[in-house]
Amino acid sequence: MRRILLTLMLLGLPAPVAMAATGATTALPAAPPAVAQQVERRAGQRIAAIAADLRCRVCGSQSLADSDSSLARALRREMRGLIAQGRSDAQIEAWLLAHEGDFVDRPSPSWAKDLCPLGLLLAACAAAAVLLIATLRRRGAE
Numbered sequence: 001m002r003r004i005l006l007t008l009m010l011l012g013l014p015a016p017v018a019m020a021a022t023g024a025t026t027a028l029p030a031a032p033p034a035v036a037q038q039v040e041r042r043a044g045q046r047i048a049a050i051a052a053d054l055r056c057r058v059c060g061s062q063s064l065a066d067s068d069s070s071l072a073r074a075l076r077r078e079m080r081g082l083i084a085q086g087r088s089d090a091q092i093e094a095w096l097l098a099h100e101g102d103f104v105d106r107p108s109p110s111w112a113k114d115l116c117p118l119g120l121l122l123a124a125c126a127a128a129a130v131l132l133i134a135t136l137r138r139r140g141a142e
Helices: 002-010 015-022 033-052 070-084 089-100 110-141
Strands: none
Touching: 033 070, 033 089, 070 089
């Protein structure tokens, strides 16, 4: 019984929930700090991996992992709770997509936002070159 309780607590369930799940009446001592830190580190790595693929609805151009908006922080906290419940990465991503909509589906590629101004600059240079050539030809014909 104690092993089951300890296992449930190590998986991230709070002691009262773990005790209710097993029917225990007395609480066990908390997990050793090293184990708790390792579980927390793994959860943080999973959150970072999932959040890197999703776009922040507030920032738009940043991923949930990079954004410092209050919404992104709240969603990362919610992801931590879903991890504690034992949900898989796919389930967590599906929950976020259902909760936040398709906008968060994937971050926009960074090269797209970099190429747009470059493309406008090249188009302006090409237009200026065409105007310059046309003006020089007209002056040469006179």
